[in-house]
Amino acid sequence: MSSMPSARSDADTRSGMASIGKAVKIVGQIFSKEDLYVDGDLEGTVELLEHKLTVGPNGNIHAGVKAREVVALGTIQGNVEAADRIEIRKDARLVGDIRTARIFIEDGAYFKGSIDIIKPEPRVAVKPQPAAPPPAPAAPPVVAAPPK
């Protein structure tokens, strides 16, 4: 999902990601397979399971959010699930329940809701199997001595 490119001055910070500018309002479901920057209004659901959602300072999201990572500089009203991390910056406002592995909250951020930290399952280390010993060389055939 992508919209018209936003102001040039923000291009550097949002290069390589889809962007919804502050004059845009979207009502519906958004599925993205790339990072997404939202500085407009969004109602519905947002899903970027392998990617990062950034809500800009003008962004206003009334939606359930599922992403790998979420950075909030604006407003989110809805439950947020981030497999990796959530950042709520100083002037951001998040109202809803959060499920994530890590959360970072700046002083001055407004949050109302619950926080559940979900630790990722530890990887089971696979011990390397010792190399199988080489097969023993075959014994030479025994030849009976001829009778005298």
Added chain:
Amino acid sequence: MPLPGPLKNLLRGQGRSSASGGGSPPARFRRGDPKVPEIVTTRRSRALEEFFLDIRGQSGLTLLDLGGVSQENVNFITNLGHRLYSENFLQILEETFGPEDTVDHSNPGRIEFFLRQALDYPEAYFDGVLLWDSLEYLAPALLEAVVARVRRIAREKGQMLAFFESDDKLARVPCYTFRILELSSLQLTQHGTRPAVQLFNNRGLEKLFGEFKSVKFFLTRERLREVLVRV
């Protein structure tokens, strides 16, 4: 008009709220006044320690922090394996009753609205509630309603932690943000002062929490009275 004799200092502050409507409503505190430098101190808290020792060995509990969200409190509580609910109780208080007390704390409609905004949770939902000093800002009618609501949303055997200013000679009392550093260690950030709404002594607090199973007081060297209440 000041009250006579031993009741002289019963009601502090320039104004006082009253169900009968007498007098002007108390001036609201203002947090975060940029002209007032923040004062940060660290102190030991026995009540905090006892609050968390009581639930040691358990995980997956549900706790409510009414002091607003902070990284320290989120880290401490979620590292213990608990779910944390966060409310900025005092911000909601100002938004409901106005920063200049434009609405009386005894207004029933506003009280109900405030409870819906700040404490709208199912009954018997929380294993623990961190009230911090939030009760100090409430006039009697609102205080009673809030305490009753907190009692309803806390589970049986759950605990509530509250702090009260114990020095009744102060005309203005400091207001704080409380951050949990360790099991028994708090960082207090003072954001200016405000006039307290009413006097809280041990007897008054026992009466306030009379419907609860137990009330335990912890006196501190500083001016804070720590109270641990069991539902």
